[in-house]
Amino acid sequence: MFDYVDFQHNAGSNSDRDLKLFALSTCGFCKKAMAFLEENALAYDYVFVDLIDSEVKNRIKAEFEERFEKKMLFPTLIVDDEEFLVGFIKFYWQKLAA
């Protein structure tokens, strides 16, 4: 999924799962989500969708909606292209670090 997206990569010692984070550069919970991933040494790819070409942004949202039948909110973390976490609710995100 999302092969056309120019992700940034954040290295971490735990790369067991493929993590793709879609975020807004202006959003507080997106920042918290990134801090959580980094504190837990989880490797992840990310993109700030408010800073990219709007056509690419719209393509991302359309692909997400087609795959998961939900509108994309931010932050959204896609795990192994199979499931996703939306919003930063630490209880759910902690399962990634278990």
Place this chain on the structure above:
Amino acid sequence: MMEDKTTQDVEKFVRSVAEHKGWILNRDKDFIDHLVEGLRVNHNRYGFYQCPCRDSYGTREKDKDIMCPCVYAQADIDEFGQCFCGLYLSTGFYDDHDDIDGIPERRPEELYPE
């Protein structure tokens, strides 16, 4: 042409909103600073204080429900003690919580940009 907002302008704006509505600002300074910067960026991008935590059409007409403070903020503060961004809190919630999580989105999906 509209003059760009400064960080101080935005800080004054959010304090004024909180005071007027009887809300309180989150105590996490890094978090607040990030949201203030997000509101500043959005104001200078779009010409209005668009919610920094939601995708935007970039037009006042279509984003009018998510101009800060958004039309969902009071209901979210009443139900969860915080607005969607975590910028504004109820006083009771502030007293009881050192840290906050995200809350469910109240904005109807049909209002989201395609």
